[in-house]
Amino acid sequence: MAPLRLYDYAASANCYKVRLLLAQLGREYERVAVDIFDGDTLTDEFHEINPARSTPVLQVSERGFLVESNAILAYLAEGTPLMPGDAFERAQVLRWLLFEQTDVMMTMGGLRFRLITGRISADSDRARRRRDGAVSALSVLEHHLRSHDFHIGERYTIADIALFAYVHVAPAAGVDLGAYPAVERWLERVRSQPGHVNDLQPYPANALAGAGRSIYG
Amino acid sequence: MAPLRLYDYAASANCYKVRLLLAQLGREYERVAVDIFDGDTLTDEFHEINPARSTPVLQVSERGFLVESNAILAYLAEGTPLMPGDAFERAQVLRWLLFEQTDVMMTMGGLRFRLITGRISADSDRARRRRDGAVSALSVLEHHLRSHDFHIGERYTIADIALFAYVHVAPAAGVDLGAYPAVERWLERVRSQPGHVNDLQPYPANALAGAGRSIYG
Numbered sequence: 001m002a003p004l005r006l007y008d009y010a011a012s013a014n015c016y017k018v019r020l021l022l023a024q025l026g027r028e029y030e031r032v033a034v035d036i037f038d039g040d041t042l043t044d045e046f047h048e049i050n051p052a053r054s055t056p057v058l059q060v061s062e063r064g065f066l067v068e069s070n071a072i073l074a075y076l077a078e079g080t081p082l083m084p085g086d087a088f089e090r091a092q093v094l095r096w097l098l099f100e101q102t103d104v105m106m107t108m109g110g111l112r113f114r115l116i117t118g119r120i121s122a123d124s125d126r127a128r129r130r131r132d133g134a135v136s137a138l139s140v141l142e143h144h145l146r147s148h149d150f151h152i153g154e155r156y157t158i159a160d161i162a163l164f165a166y167v168h169v170a171p172a173a174g175v176d177l178g179a180y181p182a183v184e185r186w187l188e189r190v191r192s193q194p195g196h197v198n199d200l201q202p203y204p205a206n207a208l209a210g211a212g213r214s215i216y217g
Numbered sequence: 218m219a220p221l222r223l224y225d226y227a228a229s230a231n232c233y234k235v236r237l238l239l240a241q242l243g244r245e246y247e248r249v250a251v252d253i254f255d256g257d258t259l260t261d262e263f264h265e266i267n268p269a270r271s272t273p274v275l276q277v278s279e280r281g282f283l284v285e286s287n288a289i290l291a292y293l294a295e296g297t298p299l300m301p302g303d304a305f306e307r308a309q310v311l312r313w314l315l316f317e318q319t320d321v322m323m324t325m326g327g328l329r330f331r332l333i334t335g336r337i338s339a340d341s342d343r344a345r346r347r348r349d350g351a352v353s354a355l356s357v358l359e360h361h362l363r364s365h366d367f368h369i370g371e372r373y374t375i376a377d378i379a380l381f382a383y384v385h386v387a388p389a390a391g392v393d394l395g396a397y398p399a400v401e402r403w404l405e406r407v408r409s410q411p412g413h414v415n416d417l418q419p420y421p422a423n424a425l426a427g428a429g430r431s432i433y434g
Contacts, residue, residue: 051360052316052353063305068312075308088280091292094311095285099269101319136269143268 004029007049007057009036010201013109013165014069015056021073021161024195025080037204037212053215069165070097073158082158089152096151096159100166103140107133109166112173118209119216122174134173138180141167145182149189156193164190169200221246224266224274226253227418230326230382231286232273238290238378241412242297254421254429270432286382287314290375299375306369313368313376317383320357324350326383329390335426336433339391351390355397358384362399366406373410381407386417 006029008015034040034055041053050057050067058066077083111130114120120127151159168187177184206212223246225232251257251272258270267274267284275283294300328347331337337344368376385404394401423429
């Protein structure tokens with residue numbers, strides 16, 4: 001197996017996804033801490049690694065750098081029980097990976113970050129739009145999980161890992177998960193999978209609005 | 218080959234992607250027109266097809282419904298020259314498919330729709346934020362395309378189809394593509410691929426703010 005290096009930020013749920021999968025696959029890797037809010041992604045060196053200046057980044061020996069958390073999940077899970085082999089099921093995994101980034105991360109994920117770090121206030125129009133999006137996304141998940149244990153039929157896959165990352169911390173975005181009982185039961189099923197870990201860290205002081213230097217201002 | 222049915226909206230660039238790929242693959246399919254702004258995605262019947270109420274939706278005989286335009290591209294391209302076989306290259310395709318939805322569609326795509334249909338004004342904060350995101354995304358594409366003919370090395374894939382959809386109409390979002398010469402040259406390379414078609418339609422009158430009924434209000 002090729003050695004792996006993960007450029008990683010401890011308080012990013014996108015990064016946490018990758019750490020969770022690597023733990024469940026029992027893969028060893030080198031972890032390179034990137035302080036997003038101390039300007040670490042704004043350097044010329046980081047631009048060479050990822051011109052989009054996002055984390056996580058996976059470096060795969062002799063192949064190069066791979067960005068986008070959910071693309072990293074798909075790459076690492078290939079050939080393992082966490083990625084189906086059937087073409088239609090694989091497409092359904094991809095469907096949820098795309099939904100997660102546009103409808104989950106962008107809504108409850110982005111809202112949580114901006115509220116916790118003081119970038120927007122809970123009663124602003126911007127917060128309301130993201131909260132409305134979060135409610136729509138959770139309704140889609142609730143509908144699916146009422147009749148399925150996991151996102152791909154009855155089987156735990158990287159679709160569940162990706163969705164768990166920002167959904168399990170949605171209450172910090174002011175979203176009441178009590179209105180989504182099937183989602184809450186699914187969160188517990190994910191937490192009870194063999195090898196589950198949760199090392200997602202709180203945002204540090206330099207993440208507060210105006211305190212550090214990052215792509216978020 | 219299983220019969221295919223595409224639930225499709227003529228003025229959606231997400232839908233156009235799928236029509237372009239189907240044309241280039243020479244696949245036959247039944248096209249079901251969905252009038253997004255006449256409430257067609259708000260019905261109970263459409264909720265059964267796609268609880269997220271988005272288009273396109275691909276129905277695959279005896280397997281079911283697949284949503285998310287880029288998941289549909291990946292499903293249809295499997296086993297064709299438009300999807301690589303190598304695991305690392307496949308992950309790079311997925312990387313661009315994810316980037317397209319979060320950083321291209323959400324920025325220049327969403328801005329174009331909202332400007333053309335009168336949902337926001339060009340000098341609003343909301344427009345400015347999407348325009349800033351569009352500029353960042355185009356800078357990432359420009360950087361990549363300065364040294365590559367296509368997004369996956371020197372080979373035309375579904376990553377190019379996905380990115381073409383909203384990038385080629387970015388000027389309608391008020392974005393000057395003249396600042397991105399490598400992107401402009403890549404657009405021409407995509408247009409010159411065998412079987413290229415462009416049947417993306419303008420937004421009709423019922424798409425204007427306040428005129429119809431849709432998930433966009």
